Amino acid sequence: MPLRRPRTSSPDPIAPGPRAARRARHTLAAAAALLAAGVLGPAGAQAAALPAAAPAAVPAAAPAAVPAAAADGAVTVTVNARAGLAAVPDTGMGANHAIWDAGLGGDAAADLLKDAGVKMLRYPGGSYSDIYHWKTHTAPGGYVAPDTDFDTFMSRVRRTGAQPMIIANYGTGSPQEAAEWVKYANVTKGYGAKYWEIGNELYGNGHYGANWEADDHADKTPAGYAREVVAFADAMKAVDPTIKIGAVLTTPANWPDGIIAAGDSATWNQTVLSIAGPKIDFGIVHWYPSGADTAATLRTPAVLGDTMYELRRQITRYAGANADRIGIAMTEINSDRGRNTQPGAIFAADAYSTLLAEGVFNVDWWDVHNGPDKITTEAGQTDYNDFGLLSSGGCVGDVCEPPYNTPFPVYHAIAMTSDFARPGDRFVRAGSDDALVTAHAVRRGDGDVAVMLLNKDPDSERTVTIDYAGITPAAGAPTVRTLTNGATSVTTAQAGTATTQTLPPYSVTTLLVHTTDGRVVGAPLPPGPPVATEVTDRTATLSWLAPPGTMGGVKFEIQRQNGTTSEQWGETTGTSFTVRNLRPGTRYTVNVLARDTAGRISGPSAPLTFTTGAPAESTCAVKFAPASDWASGYVLNVTVTNNGTKAIGDWTLDFSWPTPYQQISGGWSATWTQQGRDVKIVGTAPLAAGGGSASAGTVVNYNGPNILPQAFTLNGTVCSLTP
Known part of the structure; x- marks a missing residue:
């Protein structure tokens, strides 16, 4: 059995598997010697012994349409409370636990994760999942730390107040082994474990040239994986039909997306979705972006909207009937720059917010503890290249991390994000006219709006003017939370106004804005999610459900999102509307709002995105x-x-x-x-x-x-x- 690394990501496009495998073997041998000599404890041993794989290539440059940075530091941010995006799920904020982390961090780590609002914990850890046997609590060829068995993990899940995301062993396991795990978890122990992945990054099994994932199956093609996913799903759901099954997919524009290997007839995603689509409940993707420098890495979350759009397009196209029931979980994510300093925090807040706004139901940081690798300096702060949310207390040479379980800045950013975007809130469209300031916003059930502002300039502050559409801010200073470069905690104060804020350099800032008209008493509830039918090159018919309690006389406004501006396409007293004069080959996102006879207007419906095509006939x-x-x-x-x-x-x-x-x-x-x-x-x-x-x-x-x-x-x- 080849030795496995704890963290995995998609490899370099030029098959790095053998090189990475050699590196893992050498460092494992060195760590074994240090363990025998008593030099390294378990956490330090894993940090030294199990280095990360090379991250996949993703865009290093921002989209061409992003505006230039403001020369005078003045920025305008627009928040449109009527341009609704996805609602915040109760499983959104997650992290990875791993069986090489002794005691999974203990009660102290569980309490810290609870304080950060973490609601999903993934187990048993990346590529280890495909060599881990839960019954014997063994991972042949890998290291298993004390007190990391499944029951201990579940005790940490419960203490955190989270749900488990469990990875069934596909690589060296079987459908029967997975079904027995479901039975033990949900029948014998009554844990109610709902979410189950079938393996981890199986496209890394050598079929595409790079080999870091254990896979004992004779058929290593995507078709072989998909057929086994069906067998796993049938066996596991026979024990508990309420569980949700996830299949490994590739992230669009990340290796090996788009590649058709020798002997295959289609890509990994097309093949897996076409065969296993009717049996799965969610798709699993990972994302480790790279950039030429820190500034480039901080621009990478801008690609996530298009990435999720393309992934949903693939699911809709290939997964069969009712494909819209299939969710998306980003079960591993991390930055490649400033992981333990402010860039990592800014990246995390931006990526989590963007993914949740796009309807991803779970985002899991890699990971809780990992260990230092190399020492660098980012914006004057020491960075250990540690993938963890919390310090492992390890050392590189004579440079040591802070004490075990000390939160890194990314931990604080995730805590801020979970407070900013709470379950049940709805993301709304927000934008900035400065390339170095990113804005996100959510609308709460009571009509208030929370705004997140990210200053990606390491040197200069920004004075931000915030314009609002669809709400009127109340008088008084908002509650402002700020994480600045080098800070070890988040500050909270009543500061500035709802329309003017000053952002420190390299900062994460959130503000809670009370409104005078955001949720008027007696206003209609939002309409149900719209759907599009009969979409042609020029027309589309939209329909939706009227909100509960709606009486006669209510009108529905159909509004298109154009950046941060809403354009009203029309209104109707019915629950359908045909839009005409559309442009061929164009992507549109719309919301529906209800307005009663008193002029009171609801919040936006869930968004609908559709794309017009080409004419059926032409010269x-x-x-x-x-x-x-x-x-x-x-x-x-x-x-x-x-x-x-x-x-x-x-x-x-x-x-x-x-x-x-x-x-x-x-x-x-x-x-x-x-x-x-x-x-x-x-x-x-x-x-x-x-x-x-x-x-x-x-x-x-x-x-x-x-x-x-x-x-x-x-x-x-x-x-x-x-x-």
Whole structure:
């Protein structure tokens, strides 16, 4: 059995598996010698012995549309309380526990996690999950610390006030072993463990060239994994049909997303969802972004909205009927810069808020304790490159971490985020005109609004003016909580106003804003979640449920989100509305609000996002065919066909990328140019009437989710799409 590292992430695109495996073996041997000599305790041994895998590549640059930093430090933030996003789940704030962490941190760690609002704890720990046998509490080839068995873990879960996220051993286990674990947990012990993952990062089993995940199955393809997920789900739900089963998926734009391995007919996600989709309840993804420097890493959460959109698109497309029931859990996440200093805190607050606003039901930091690796300095503070929320008390040379269980800044950021976005709150749209200031906001059930402001400038403060839509702030200073660079705790004060705040350099700030009209007594409740049907290139029919207690005379407003602005598309007294004059190939997000005869208006419904397509018929057709994807680029072939009655001489095909992450490189059989997101293909080969066609190609590089365009125009005419 190969030795395993405690933390895992997707590997470098150029198969680093053997190199990483050698490094793990060497350090394990060194740690074993130190343990024998009594130099290292268990926590320190694991930190030294089990280094992290290389993180997957994700965008290092911010989207092109992000505004420049304000030269004078003055910033405008807009909060639109009528532009609703996802509601905050009661399982959102999570962290990973692992069986190499002696006693799982004990009661002190459990109490700290409870104070931070952690509501989900994952076990038994990354790649160890695929070598761990719960009955014998063993992990052949790995280290198991004292007092880390399942019952001890559950005692920590209960003390924390959380739920467990349990990883069944896929790699070296069996459906029967997993079913017996469910029986022990929920029938014998009555733990009520609801969420169960089937394995961890199984795409790292060697099938794609990198091999860090244990997998004893003869069939290591995504189809083989998917068929076994079905067997696991059937066996486990036969014991307890109320549990939720999660399957391993790849994060869009992270290796090996997009790759079709030898012998496969489709990507990992398409294959797993197509076979196991009807049997699973959620998809599992991990994210370890990298950046060229700290500033670049702090920009990476901006990609998460498009990443989750693309993942949901894949689930909807491939998972079969009722695919919208399948949730998404980000069960491992960490930063690659400033993990134990203020950059890690800013990254965590930004990433958790962004993911929860996008409807992810669980986000788990990797991990509670891990250990130091190398010593660096970030913004004048010592960073230990420790993945943990809490210090392990380990040392690198003569530099030692603070005492065991001392919270790192990221712990405080997660505590602030759980206080800022409470279960039942609804995220609402917020934005900033400064690239170095990020804003998030939630609307509470009583109408109040909480705002999070992140200053990513390590050197300069920002004076922020906050504009509100849909609410009127009450007079008086709001409650402001702040985590600053180098601080060991969060400060709380009544400071500034609801519309003006000063942000210290490198800070996380939240404020609670009371309102005079945010939840008017007697106002209607929000309508039910809207759905879209009959979506074409130009129209869509939206429908929703009227809120409980609604009497006659109530009107419903349909509002589109355009950045932080809401555009009213129309209103109706019914519960459906057909929108017309839409743009082909365009993504739209809308909310529905209820207004009664007294003019009192509800909060926003849950959001609906839909994308218009191409016309079903046209005088031209386009086939857009990516091939040979290597997870950061692909060869693109485009074929344009003239279905009209007149021949076309010179022609120009135009399209726009849906996101700023794609860039063409060169081209053949036509002249290719790109400006911003807009691509122009100019061809000289004539297109004969009645089916004449021409093809051209290019290489496309991408550093974010590769969302494909859905609308093309040939000499100004919108074309249909050819499969």
